[in-house]
Amino acid sequence: MRADGRTERIDAARDRAERGGGARDRPERVDVVRDRPERGDAARNRVAVLRATERLLAEGGGDHVSIDRVAALAGVGKGTVFRRFGSRAGLLQALLEERSKDLREAVTGGPPPLGPGAPARDRLLAFLDGLGAIAEGNAILLAAHEQACAEDKYDDPSYRSWHGHLSDLVAEARPDLDAGFVAHALLAVFDGALIRHVTPPEDPRRFTRSVRSLALALLGDGAAGGR
Amino acid sequence: MRADGRTERIDAARDRAERGGGARDRPERVDVVRDRPERGDAARNRVAVLRATERLLAEGGGDHVSIDRVAALAGVGKGTVFRRFGSRAGLLQALLEERSKDLREAVTGGPPPLGPGAPARDRLLAFLDGLGAIAEGNAILLAAHEQACAEDKYDDPSYRSWHGHLSDLVAEARPDLDAGFVAHALLAVFDGALIRHVTPPEDPRRFTRSVRSLALALLGDGAAGGR
DNA sequence: TAGCCATCCGGACCGACGGTCCGATTAACT
């Protein structure tokens, strides 16, 4: 998702339709006007929907967020929500992406240890800390998203991106392990319901600490402790 | 769940109703007749529903298993399914329990290394192997169950039992770790969708091997390898 | 065998959901 207000949309359904052969007939001046900017009302509505979603998320459980309710609270028709986000999963995904944009940028281009330059081990721990911070503050959203994605979770571009990053770091820090699977295992722990289950009201940062010590155990904590 | 054909039912809703104070009025000869055996047709219908469920599970994705379909295929009314299993989640849970009964018995009373007697480390690896075998053969069922349980997954008695066992073993094998969390992390990997995602058509046992090597890395593989 | 009663059966019914569709609307450009 881009930072500016450009279109982006879902286009999964449309892609399918277009590949059906209808659009091949007039491939004229497509390139020049392509990706035309979002219309004003469309942009306004998108943020209204996003805000409504997070309000509902905050005041009730994840299953409290139905599209009907979101649309009503945003003062928008139901169709609008679907046109903008494609599906319930897409809506939650967009919100999640908004919350993790900073981390993503820090990871790809920020200063070490999150960004490039630090040893893999340090980057990995810093990354898990960052992910933990997001997850702790968005456990309900996370749970709702997992529920909505269901099977497709592992094909989700966002998941793939986190997994790729983590996988690279693991491969560098512990070349003897199956990096891909270890990365899946580490990410599997970021389950909305699990986070809520292991987070006592006091000590809201406990989850992140647990993840860190889990990672340390996995990497072999270099110094003592490894028994 | 008992092995014989006794009642067992759901009773979550009923328990709640009874605690409401209605049953306290006549606590007469309750103990003697309580838990009266299931009626013949009821027992027949239960296995019919279970079989129908696994047939649907086999021939379509997890979301292909709707109660309506199950009831229809079993030649039974919808109400019957709910009376017997309480909910969609309960139905899948029952099926899952049926598939893992052997492992549960082997763990609590069977011969080492699965059963008591072997070192914690060996028991843990054996247990994960057993769980892996079940999970590989029931990935779709697993995914459907997770989807149905949603939030309550971690309160599910079956999950709690696996978690308790694993937790004990981890605590014994690596007293320096947060056993409870590590157990959650290990179980988190048994995600139906993940299993399907990392299991190529050839090599169907790859998942279990991956889990085992993950566990070895976590426990510190004693010998070399720890870098 | 007849009769009785608790238990069970089954499918009509319900509210809610995710998702689609299309006539009406409107923003942006000429």
Added chain:
DNA sequence: AGTTAATCGGACCGTCGGTCCGGATGGCTA
């Protein structure tokens, strides 16, 4: 002002999990 294509919104659809209750029936007793 006029044109056009993108957008809007809410009626509509099929399906789902779950409830309810009049009627059927199993199993026991006399």
